[in-house]
Amino acid sequence: MDDNSPDGTAGLVKNQMKAFPGRFFLLERPGKLGFGSAYIAGFKWALKRDYPYVFEMDADHSHSPNDLIYLLNACESDGFDMAIGSRYVTGVNVVNWPMGRVLMSWLASRYVRLITGMKIYDTTAGFICYRREILEKINLDKIRFVGYAFQIEMKYKAYLSEFKIKEVPVIFTNRTKGESKMSSGIISEAIFGVITMRIKSLFNSLDI
DSSP states (O other), X not given: OBSOOTTOHHHHHHHHHTXXXXXXXXXXXXXXXXXXXHXXXXXXXXXXXXXXXXXXXXXXXXXXXXXXXXXXXXXXTTOOSEEEEXXXXXXXXXXXXXXXXXXXXXXXXXXXXXXXXXXXXOTTOXXXXXXXXXXXXXXXXXXXXXXXXXXXXXHHHHHHTTOOEEEEEOOEXXXXXXXXXXXXXXXXXHHHHHHHHHHHHHTTOOOO
16 A cells, blocks of 8 residues: 655555565555555555455554464464454553653553453554455444554454454554654544444444
């Protein structure tokens, strides 16, 4: 996915596509349309094809490609519908993050667990393997959030739909290039969005 990045990402990807014909793809959009909407566009692209599993991960080396097989095995061999590459299921597995950022992320997941009742330790994780049935079940056009709350919303709707979810421990390494998209607006969206989702779910008015 590339939202018209000014750093020439699309051009580099297109060069790599020549080395992996039919296996490496680029979906370009004209500008910044939101973190969550980029994932949704990617999911819809994948669902038009016959992939049984769909992964999401960061492309800045925060998520190791070597861990993809562990997420796949959790779904393909162990029978789970969603496998989450989790930073917190076995402690705090984060490298080179400032302590303040680690604490904020860990507390955010604790907050989400408290409000929603989900037994997930890393609710904001963005390293995930989905069985395609989850993405077919969830109405992607009804996903509300565009920031990091998007990750919470997807997990919560999968949880409410009674899909089987497993957390797989991974080591998250802070990016060496690029900048975080974290902002006060994204934090606010997550805090109040979680409460809104929980209330709607209690009254069976949450679109899934």
